Amino acid sequence: MPQGVKSMEPGATLAHYRIVSRLGAGGMGEVFLAEDIRLNRKVALKVLLPEVAQDTERLARFVQEARAASALSHPNVAHIYEIGDWGGSHFLAMEYVEGETLEARLTSDPVPFGEILAIALQAADALDAAHARGIVHRDIKPANLIIDTRGHVKVLDFGLAKILPRPSAGAASQIATQFLTSGGLVLGTVSYMSPEQALGRDVDHRTDLFSLGVVLYRMASGRLPFSGATAQETLARILQAAPEALGRLNYALPEEFEHLVRKCLEKDRERRYQSARELLVDLRNLERSPALAGSEERARGTIRAVIVDDEELARRLLREYLHQTGGVEVIAECPNGFEAVKSISERKPDLVFLDVQMPKLDGFEVLELIDPAIAVIFVTAYDQYAMRAFDAHAVDYLLKPFSADRFRKALERARQRLGSPSPAPPKISAADLSAAARPPEQKLERIVVKDGAKVHIIPIDKLDYVEAQDDYIALRSEKKNYLKQQTISSIEAQLNPKRFVRIHRSYIVNLERIARIEPYTKDSRVAVLADGTQLPVSRSGHAKLKALLGEAG
Numbered sequence: 001m002p003q004g005v006k007s008m009e010p011g012a013t014l015a016h017y018r019i020v021s022r023l024g025a026g027g028m029g030e031v032f033l034a035e036d037i038r039l040n041r042k043v044a045l046k047v048l049l050p051e052v053a054q055d056t057e058r059l060a061r062f063v064q065e066a067r068a069a070s071a072l073s074h075p076n077v078a079h080i081y082e083i084g085d086w087g088g089s090h091f092l093a094m095e096y097v098e099g100e101t102l103e104a105r106l107t108s109d110p111v112p113f114g115e116i117l118a119i120a121l122q123a124a125d126a127l128d129a130a131h132a133r134g135i136v137h138r139d140i141k142p143a144n145l146i147i148d149t150r151g152h153v154k155v156l157d158f159g160l161a162k163i164l165p166r167p168s169a170g171a172a173s174q175i176a177t178q179f180l181t182s183g184g185l186v187l188g189t190v191s192y193m194s195p196e197q198a199l200g201r202d203v204d205h206r207t208d209l210f211s212l213g214v215v216l217y218r219m220a221s222g223r224l225p226f227s228g229a230t231a232q233e234t235l236a237r238i239l240q241a242a243p244e245a246l247g248r249l250n251y252a253l254p255e256e257f258e259h260l261v262r263k264c265l266e267k268d269r270e271r272r273y274q275s276a277r278e279l280l281v282d283l284r285n286l287e288r289s290p291a292l293a294g295s296e297e298r299a300r301g302t303i304r305a306v307i308v309d310d311e312e313l314a315r316r317l318l319r320e321y322l323h324q325t326g327g328v329e330v331i332a333e334c335p336n337g338f339e340a341v342k343s344i345s346e347r348k349p350d351l352v353f354l355d356v357q358m359p360k361l362d363g364f365e366v367l368e369l370i371d372p373a374i375a376v377i378f379v380t381a382y383d384q385y386a387m388r389a390f391d392a393h394a395v396d397y398l399l400k401p402f403s404a405d406r407f408r409k410a411l412e413r414a415r416q417r418l419g420s421p422s423p424a425p426p427k428i429s430a431a432d433l434s435a436a437a438r439p440p441e442q443k444l445e446r447i448v449v450k451d452g453a454k455v456h457i458i459p460i461d462k463l464d465y466v467e468a469q470d471d472y473i474a475l476r477s478e479k480k481n482y483l484k485q486q487t488i489s490s491i492e493a494q495l496n497p498k499r500f501v502r503i504h505r506s507y508i509v510n511l512e513r514i515a516r517i518e519p520y521t522k523d524s525r526v527a528v529l530a531d532g533t534q535l536p537v538s539r540s541g542h543a544k545l546k547a548l549l550g551e552a553g
Helices: 056-070 113-132 172-181 206-221 231-240 255-264 276-287 312-325 337-347 363-369 383-392 404-418 430-437 488-494 539-549
Strands: 017-025 029-036 041-048 080-086 089-095 145-147 153-155 303-308 328-334 351-355 375-380 396-399 446-451 454-459 463-469 472-477 480-485 500-504 507-510 514-521 524-529 534-537
Touching (some): 056 089, 113 145, 113 255, 255 276, 312 404, 337 351, 363 375, 363 446, 488 500, 507 534, 514 539
Antiparallel strands (some): 017 029, 029 041, 080 089, 145 153, 472 480, 524 534
């Protein structure tokens, strides 16, 4: 009669292994600390559940994957010594690592960044070696990362975690039920799944990079990026929700690390890191960053700052906090956006405290006109502005009213940013950010355009039309063209739709400038403006014009 898992008591033997104690259980069976009687060494012995061993297909996959993983020799991978069958019990003997799992170490508080980086480097190195051999782990999570007393990381269960039959594509609830009932997998595993795993699709090595990103996020913040009350809810968030910005949860993190984790967690795997090697390169660059090395000259030197706010009380509070903190020289204060642009251009500060809502030029318009290399901390009373600014552009934001402690954390982030040799570029242009940050009902009254050292202000009633040119738009006003880095879709959202109509994918026109609509070919038309300019009109554009102007052309 086959020896079952339940009979594996301390002192029992399986082949040439003597059971010492039970270490834990998984979806496939139980894991024991055992002694190899022949070689006099400790091993971790995984004994399969009878229902797993009796399933021919699952057992064949188990053997195939174990053989592939056994060929993997890497200092950060727990080695597989033997796969065997003794008295009907199928087992796997692996390297026993004395230490504790990362899961046991984690709390609701962030892990110190130096430790995060050390663990990430070792785990990514192990994945790089595995992926080079065509081995995909498919169950990267803190419970499968064990750390010894010297801080050395070992990745456990390579190639073994997913021996369940591949789920068919279907509703998230069906997938969640399978993961909770087939083989005893728990919700914790679901939390680390990639979107393609959650959908039951074929996975490749990039699924491991997503899962590692979840591990990094949890270490850095003390919480999971995607979690719900049920497995179904967790899966839905993995598929649909964006994680909260890490910078809001841990102000001490370098900006580069936030971008790194965000890239790991891209839902579209084509936008993730395409290899563990690529991730490893960024981690090593981060390890060598002057911001981490504590460069006194750049990260801890005196910061030259400009304060921009139309409220005197707000400027005074910033001055007081900066005086208390030290290490910052306020070289200018500006009560409006126009003065800010001039002062920043002339004085070239390291850091700008920039109010968002100001008359004449608001904070986002100022941002369009200054050097993008300057570090910016937005100051605002409106959280919607703060979050968009922080996520896309700024070093940090201060939401009025803010405490001295919150101010110090923002300033520390600025020091880290200034200590970085090459800050990550903003995700979108300042103009597109300005468009995204405005309430839908707030339409443009003017457009600011920077042309070298010159700044042009185009009143909205002077705008004739807008033409898309790759990542730029050409603005036609009073017989002159102005080029601005912004997408045509974002400026369309800022313009009053009763005055400006998108008549073609590449053109938005001021209705007051249209003289007539004329046929161009059998199925196309052109809008003829008062100055004789002809602009193409698409079918959908013509329908919009008919609705606004009546039958035309």
